[in-house]
Amino acid sequence: MKKKKWTKKGNVFIFPGTSEELVRKGREALEKKDYDQAVLHLQEALQYPLNEEDDVKMALLLALYESGQYDQALSLCKDMLNEGVGEYVDVLDVYILILMQQKQYEEIYATLSALIEEKQLPEEKRENFEQLLLLSKKMKESPPVEEKSLFAGSESLRERTIILMELVNQNIRPYKKELERLLKDPQTHPFVQTLILNVLKEHGVEQPTEVRKFYFHKQVVPAVLKDAFESDYFQEVIRRLEEQLGQTNPVLLEQARECVKRHFFLLYPFDPEGVSSESWAEASLLLVQSYYEDGWLNEEKLPKEISRSLALIKELDEISSPIM
Structure with missing residues (x-):
């Protein structure tokens, strides 16, 4: 039987497979959009020797960016670009995106000017980066904007x-x-x-x-966002309600439709996670029906997915009722 090879870090022996397990947990957290946990696992994994260090650093970079840890993400970008770690253009994309987010237009202009002048960009990316170069030049030369306060804090x-x-x-x-x-x-x-x-x-x-x-969190580009009621998830929920009620109870259908619209307006730009559109439609219908039959809804007997949907829908309903 082949003996497992132990790794020594300082005065501590590392159990075989530790780094691989940390990478697995980090990637799993990244897929689940739990970016803070992904950062913790991947940063710890990079403390050990890794065969796939480039890929792990790229995963960490994405997790840092998505979790809003821009200073650390910028630092990692610079290290990766200087050391030639990962796909250069992919790392550069993230680097420029963060600089744009941080309004560091001088740095964007200096970086892209040098790369374009030295012809270090692939042809398929050249036009995009040239447009970013022009935008950064325009923004860095623009006069500073006088900031004003929109809300005093006491408004209803x-x-x-x-x-x-x-x-x-x-x-x-x-x-x-x-x-x-x-x-x-x-x-x-x-x-x-x-x-x-x-x-x-x-x-x-x-x-x-x-x-x-x-409990949702993500980066969005407002200009390219779909409207609140254009998401595939929303459309699927409405379709299921129409199939169930369209011919039998059009009044209840209209009430359920308006209920779903209120909730998705509050959720925008997010869709429910971990529950199917079918469960969401069923939970929405149950809530509307409960308006007419007080005490009729027995949540203890509901399937778990419908119960989870109903819990969030009730939270949304409490928020939306006074204002919509």
Whole structure:
């Protein structure tokens, strides 16, 4: 029987397979969009010798970016670019994206100018980077924007709604930082966050923007976002309700449809995770039916997936009822 080879790190012997297990956990967390855990596992894995170090560093870079740890992500990008680790253009893409997010236009211009001048970019990427070069030049030469405060903090939800609706036809540059801050603050009312995204979308904002809402978190480009009711998940939920009620109870169908629209407006730009559209449709229908039969809904007997859907739907319903 072949003996396992132990690895020594300092004065500590490392159990065989430790690094591989950390990499596996890190990638699994990355797939589940649990980016903070992915960062922890992958950073620890890189403390040990790895055959796939390049791939692990690229995975860590994506996890750092998605978790909003931009300073660490930039530092890792620079190391990878200098050491030739990973696919150069892929790392450069992330590097420029983070610099754009951080509004470091001088650095973008200096980096891309040198690469284009030295003809170090593949032809298929050249046009894209040339456009980014022009944009960074324009932004770094633009006069600084005088920031203004959009909200005093004492406004009601209705007042904030009116202010944001009026902002669609105004210059948003003085308020952009405040809007971005509200989007990544999970304490901001989700209805307000959706309105902010719609404002940024209407103004064609192409810079990546961080959104934290409920337990969801991701980077979005407002200009390319679908509308709130255009997601495949939403359309599938509506289709299932129409199949079930279209011919038998059109009044209940309309109520269920409006209920689903309220909830998805609050969730936007996210879709429910871990539950099927069928379970969401069924849970939505059960909630609407319970309005008419108080105490009729017996949640203990529901399948787990429908029960999970119903729990989030109830939370959304409590938020949406006074304002929609």
